[in-house]
Amino acid sequence: MRTLRTTNMAAIYATLVWFFFTTGLAPSSFLGILNQRPDCNQAGLDSCQMNNCSVRHALVPRQRAPTGPEWGSEYLGVRLVNRRPVPVMNVTWTLRSDASILTLQGSELRIVDKSTKQSLCVYFTYSISQQLRFNSSKWTFSLAGVVVEAGHSYMMSAFNLPEPDVGDYRITKQVTVPGCNDKRIRSSQMCLENGSLWHPEVTPVLLVGKHHLLSVVVGFRADVYSDLYQVSIENRGVHLSQNVSRVGGISTSASAAEEHPECFQVEGRRKVVIIYSLDHPLYRNIILKLSAFLTARCGTEVVLDLLDSTRLGILGRVQWLDWQREEVEGSSAKILLLCSAGVQAKWRAMCGGKTLLLKEDQRSPTGDTLTPALSLLLPHLVGSASLEKYIVAYFGDVCSPEHVPWPFHVVVRYQLMKQFEELFFRILDTEKHGPGRVQHIRGLAEDKYHRCPFGRALQEAIQAFREYQLENPHWFQEECVNH
Template structure:
């Protein structure tokens, strides 16, 4: 009985017991779990039943509660109405009631605007997936042996995936808002798992499965806030596990919490060596490169001296020794672009023909997992001199099968990166900070405007191979501006001569 009283009292303290529409009369609600005193009295006149009763679930201060609304009948019996009693009976607990007393007698059957009198009460906490019996009746009640008029509602509350309940404390503590963002890959000897741990779950169970063969691993996290966790699990039997299942342990759901699963990919190859050996090897490589550079310079000097043998030829050495400036390009591609043929082919073209350094998210997956996609893209945005939005190109029967596989495997990541890039572009466009950085490149001129979000139409657009000349000139011009050479450059002519079609 103490638990029932506490449940009802909590609803009363947090309730907003005021009338809707007119300010008078007010209602005052308090707990009354037992029978009302009026049941032992005889009444010459009693009020009519309620006209209607409705219930909805609302969130107040992190708690989900019932908002119970009732409307009074518009008849003369309203003059004898003293209070309305509301009782809620959850399937898992005992019945709890509140009594809402009207501050004074009603002077009219309806409000001054002609509408029926209407009141509401916010209280009684709501648990997920629970059946409730809600009833309301007017006081004084009918006399003994007479019909007891009342309104009843039976409802079952939704689960924690409901758009309202998922934001309430009782569901948050069961992981309703938790998004682990699982990423996992495997090598021949181990599996690397990364996920975001919740501050409400201290322990996690990781299952690595191949068909019905599974191995388990336990992870503990004592931090009270959400944090990124990285775990390496050795594979003793050298088997290739392809499915990962992550099971949290929230105190409110314990072993019955929502599980998350994902498929693994092969980890990208990464050179691992002793730091001392790496440093020594780097020193030798730098020394070898310096020696080779000196030999080349001496050979050039001897050649020029032999051919010209003038002081003018010696002064010509300095510009000849300059390094060709490079442009750093970040490629952003939509989910429909074929990664294997279109993205990699375009990246190869930029590297070989335009002497550009190319950045693609698929080449830095491990780094993205470590720092998150937003921080990674913000860093690359500062590094890149040009950001190119690459749109889908024409498809051929020869590459349809390969395109479907690569599009499906990269769809989630490319959609995320494309959205991040588009949002940052809109921010730059609004603030007019660096709109010159962005370009749009397409291999298909047909309906390009329909394929792009409308803000991207303000960017320079190039159709390869039709606009290859202007694209190369503009890309080279942005590079020369950074190196202080201006527009005078021979790179556009060189591109036109050496360009080969992309497949």
């Protein structure tokens, strides 16, 4: 989100504020390497190659192990990946020029994203017969093209091989990638989608109408990455705000009405309270991306514990949840339960009189809000009058219908993102199918939602968790603290 403030003529004393809604929230995270070739083009290297860290290294007595390396400088910039600019970092380290270098067999470098816990590990093997290079400088190696994210912090560790059997010569340091205001990465795709280079070219015009009433017409240039904007005018304590959409609307199409499609505008801003389980950092990222998609692309007011931690901390989890339930029952708002492996496991634990805690519950400042939510909401779900307030869904690529607790089988269950359009019609209290017509919401179909920045970020987050699950089939058992 990008904010711009400007002051109109002195006679008006007004402040115009633009809110630029883009993908927002936490960016989809990916930690990888673009350059899989090691820096081996150095004279004097007998052998050199790079592998992953699946090999188990041998240990040697401490006096026969090489001393630890030294950190070099980092380079941060932007490179094209599949025609999309992404921020990358080059990590450099040097070898100490003592006699232990002659026992060196290689080096291992590990990088961990502190936000998502994703990690990569690279094992360099090389043989060196001289303490210094031909020009009397230290041996220097680098891992080039490490894909990083703006605003994320990374913990890096490096050590030389073979390792000593007692102690270690490991070196560590933390590197924080700057935000999108840094000129080195503001041209990356994620920063562009968050308005890093947006210039609205505002043109406020003062109009005088009948009875000497004043009005202000505001014009600005839209950004290629955003469909929704908020324009506000502040003047001597008076605050007026207006949402402006470049696309929006619901269109109707059918064989009998294709020539004259009906359109109608969604009135008001619908509210959705999202209930979920903190199964994994990558799943939490999906929840945040869905919230951004609903907010920025669909114009929905999303209530999420992660985004309301201050109020939740003041009221407490039960009181905060009960307050949200009362707000929903007295309005057109909905409660959206996103089912996953954690939802099913925590429900079963409740049935057995136990409490299941996940690692991400311990890390989160809000803790586990799902278990008290289930205890609080289920009694209200029994009444048929309350059924319309609840929506149950699951992400088909990373979850399954079996993850839906049996009490929620009484309501319709939506598979995301395949049935997201149907789910959004439920949020709007609008029927998709009518006599002789089928209504569609532009850009929300399964094969189209990812064409906007908000949807693409959500799709990438789902794919990242899907790939992690395939590589780690026992991931959920590993996330359980007291299973």
